[in-house]
Amino acid sequence: MKFPAFDYARPAGLDAALDLLAGEAAVLSGGQSLSPMMGFRVARPEKLVDISRLSALRGAALEPDGTLVIGAAVTHAMIEDGALPGPLGGFLARVAGGIAYRAIRNRGTIGGSLCQADPAADWPCVMSLLDAVLVLRRAGGERQVPVRAFLLGHLMTAIEPGELLTVIRIPPQPGARFGMAKSTRKLGEFAEGIAAACLTPGAARVTLGALEVPPATLAVDPALVTGPQPARLTSSPLYAAVDAALKAADATDPAGYRHHLAVLTGCRALIEAAQP
Amino acid sequence: MTDIAITINGTAWEGTVEPRLSLADLIRGELTLTGTHLGCEHGVCGACNVEVDGVPMRSCLMPAAAADGCAITTIEGQYGEMAERLRAAFTTHHALQCGFCTSGMMATALDILRRGLGRDEATIRRELAGNICRCTGYQGIVAAILHVAQETTP
Numbered sequence: 117m118k119f120p121a122f123d124y125a126r127p128a129g130l131d132a133a134l135d136l137l138a139g140e141a142a143v144l145s146g147g148q149s150l151s152p153m154m155g156f157r158v159a160r161p162e163k164l165v166d167i168s169r170l171s172a173l174r175g176a177a178l179e180p181d182g183t184l185v186i187g188a189a190v191t192h193a194m195i196e197d198g199a200l201p202g203p204l205g206g207f208l209a210r211v212a213g214g215i216a217y218r219a220i221r222n223r224g225t226i227g228g229s230l231c232q233a234d235p236a237a238d239w240p241c242v243m244s245l246l247d248a249v250l251v252l253r254r255a256g257g258e259r260q261v262p263v264r265a266f267l268l269g270h271l272m273t274a275i276e277p278g279e280l281l282t283v284i285r286i287p288p289q290p291g292a293r294f295g296m297a298k299s300t301r302k303l304g305e306f307a308e309g310i311a312a313a314c315l316t317p318g319a320a321r322v323t324l325g326a327l328e329v330p331p332a333t334l335a336v337d338p339a340l341v342t343g344p345q346p347a348r349l350t351s352s353p354l355y356a357a358v359d360a361a362l363k364a365a366d367a368t369d370p371a372g373y374r375h376h377l378a379v380l381t382g383c384r385a386l387i388e389a390a391q392p
Numbered sequence: 393m394t395d396i397a398i399t400i401n402g403t404a405w406e407g408t409v410e411p412r413l414s415l416a417d418l419i420r421g422e423l424t425l426t427g428t429h430l431g432c433e434h435g436v437c438g439a440c441n442v443e444v445d446g447v448p449m450r451s452c453l454m455p456a457a458a459a460d461g462c463a464i465t466t467i468e469g470q471y472g473e474m475a476e477r478l479r480a481a482f483t484t485h486h487a488l489q490c491g492f493c494t495s496g497m498m499a500t501a502l503d504i505l506r507r508g509l510g511r512d513e514a515t516i517r518r519e520l521a522g523n524i525c526r527c528t529g530y531q532g533i534v535a536a537i538l539h540v541a542q543e544t545t546p
């Protein structure tokens with residue numbers, strides 16, 4: 117599919133990008149979702165501002181209090197290859213390595229994925245689990261929005277015209293262990309079931325994606341997660357607990373396949389988090 | 393229209409492109425390097441993979457304007473020891489039938505080998521998941537990559 121006509125600008129700095137975005141313009145980051153959408157004429161931006169090479173958005177750092185700060189234009193491949201410092205780097209590298217294919221990961225960015233807000237994508241799910249805070253800049257100002265308030269639904273976010281996601285801030289997660297599980301029909305495709313889990317000494321939580329609604333984070337009794345699990349996960353107390361919590365969240369058709377898949381991937385993510 | 397300057401297979405090229413022109417169409421149309429193939433044109437099949445600054449990317453998903461300043465290597469420019477070994481191994485293992493996916497497969501395969509991921513079959517298959525062979529000739533492609541990895545690993 118050929119792209120429809122658009123104007124293209126690649127400003128040299130962040131301020132110039134924000135000035136351009138203050139007019140009628142859309143953001144082009146890695147373009148790995150936007151490009152096919154333009155090809156299919158689902159998206160028809162008149163002007164694209166390419167922010168993919170802005171050095172201000174391409175770094176990552178650990179702040180003294182342990183907050184991990186990631187530039188929005190950091191690619192999945194950079195994260196996969198260990199660009200993120202600190203204790204979360206290993207888990208996030210694994211998450212990044214599971215996104216689509218390497219040729220996509222070389223160009224697609226974490227900020228682009230969050231702003232695309234596909235419920236089946238990896239970063240909206242994982243960043244919801246980690247209570248990330250997104251920094252939205254505009255010409256002459258900025259605001260910080262928790263990711264759970266940012267993600268409004270299928271391809272919908274709280275970002276406003278003129279705003280640019282610049283930085284993702286992840287608070288420290290002391291003593292936490294993580295797990296991730298996905299169910300895809302073919303390796304690298306968008307997931308039909310996706311879950312990320314966090315286990316701390318006194319608590320367990322799991323975030324379920326690929327729902328009709330934004331990722332849902334559920335608290336689970338950690339005693340159900342540690343210890344041996346039956347061969348058939350669907351008959352485990354853990355499955356029953358996640359099933360009940362998802363039903364209470366009212367995010368799915370409880371009789372549907374997707375509900376079952378969400379619960380099952382949730383259990384798998386939690387069990388992985390409990391592995392020594 | 394946007395002025396761009398790129399390096400294509402080691403040779404400098406400057407020109408003016410429409411923003412809507414994809415890198416793939418620049419390569420195939422303007423530069424007449426038709427070894428790069430367009431399969432699905434929406435990022436699924438991997439036939440259009442080319443190297444941009446040394447790493448594989450989907451040339452169908454990238455406006456040519458966004459490649460300004462980059463070094464592009466297509467199948468026509470894939471020389472060097474690893475590429476030569478891979479070419480020979482593709483022949484030995486019958487890793488191409490119709491050849492439509494081959495240039496994209498080569499771009500991905502070289503990247504797999506350079507990242508040191510060619511030593512076991514399961515990893516190769518995982519890393520090849522983004523390239524579709526319409527002849528379903530994966531067995532030979534995987535065998536060729538494995539062969540080169542074993543040849544080049546001490």
